[in-house]
Amino acid sequence: MSKDRTTPGATATAGPGTFAGARGAGASRLPSAPRERKPALAALAVLLILAGALATMLLVNKSGNRISVVKVGHSSIAAGSKLSAGQFVEASVAADAGINYVLWSQVGDLEGRITYNTLVHDAPITRDMLGDQAGGKTDFPPGTSLMGIQVKQGRYPNGQMAVGDKYTLYTDTVTAAGSGQSSTSTGWQPQGTVTLVSGDNSGTATLTVAVPTDKVLTIANATELMLTKTYG
Numbered sequence: 001m002s003k004d005r006t007t008p009g010a011t012a013t014a015g016p017g018t019f020a021g022a023r024g025a026g027a028s029r030l031p032s033a034p035r036e037r038k039p040a041l042a043a044l045a046v047l048l049i050l051a052g053a054l055a056t057m058l059l060v061n062k063s064g065n066r067i068s069v070v071k072v073g074h075s076s077i078a079a080g081s082k083l084s085a086g087q088f089v090e091a092s093v094a095a096d097a098g099i100n101y102v103l104w105s106q107v108g109d110l111e112g113r114i115t116y117n118t119l120v121h122d123a124p125i126t127r128d129m130l131g132d133q134a135g136g137k138t139d140f141p142p143g144t145s146l147m148g149i150q151v152k153q154g155r156y157p158n159g160q161m162a163v164g165d166k167y168t169l170y171t172d173t174v175t176a177a178g179s180g181q182s183s184t185s186t187g188w189q190p191q192g193t194v195t196l197v198s199g200d201n202s203g204t205a206t207l208t209v210a211v212p213t214d215k216v217l218t219i220a221n222a223t224e225l226m227l228t229k230t231y232g
Contacts, residue, residue: 068104070125077119100127145213156227171222
């Protein structure tokens with residue numbers, strides 16, 4: 001009886017089916033290109049995200065940094081007016097170091113002050129609107145009244161009449177003559193020092209002045225007025 005022998009070191013040959021299956025598995029995988037890295041684009045994206053976040057933060061902080069200030073109420077206030085706290089209302093605005101707002105907590109400081117400018121309805125109030133340009137004097141002593149006057153051209157100094165300037169005011173009262181009689185004049189009488197609050201001096205000057213209260217009727221009843229500039 002003969003026995004099958006195998007040659008030492010010989011390897012078994014895979015069958016056709018086994019070879020074909022291994023070949024098919026290898027053929028199903030296609031070679032892939034190495035992934036390209038773009039570090040510059042990634043860095044730019046990060047910078048854009050950071051910039052957007054910073055801008056949002058700044059807007060939120062700015063909108064949140066608001067202060068309560070004084071604003072003119074429902075009616076405008078004419079130049080030369082004596083102020084009352086009741087003429088103003090509270091308003092919220094963005095804080096700005098370049099604007100010298102009057103804070104709502106300081107509204108009581110406006111009581112009794114004189115404004116040398118017209119304060120427009122609904123406008124926030126700043127310190128420079130209150131007449132600080134007139135040597136910082138915004139209040140007048142007791143016994144002072146504001147009144148409007150008209151002074152003919154030639155009866156006041158030529159040149160710019162500045163708010164806060166002081167003048168000596170003179171009056172002259174002329175009594176009309178009766179039939180066959182001549183008119184009479186009291187002559188120029190000094191009525192004290194007045195302070196210019198506001199006005200227009202083109203042609204006949206229409207002015208608001210601060211005058212001694214006891215001189216108001218005399219000035220109002222005068223026929224002619226004259227202003228001379230006071231120095232010192």
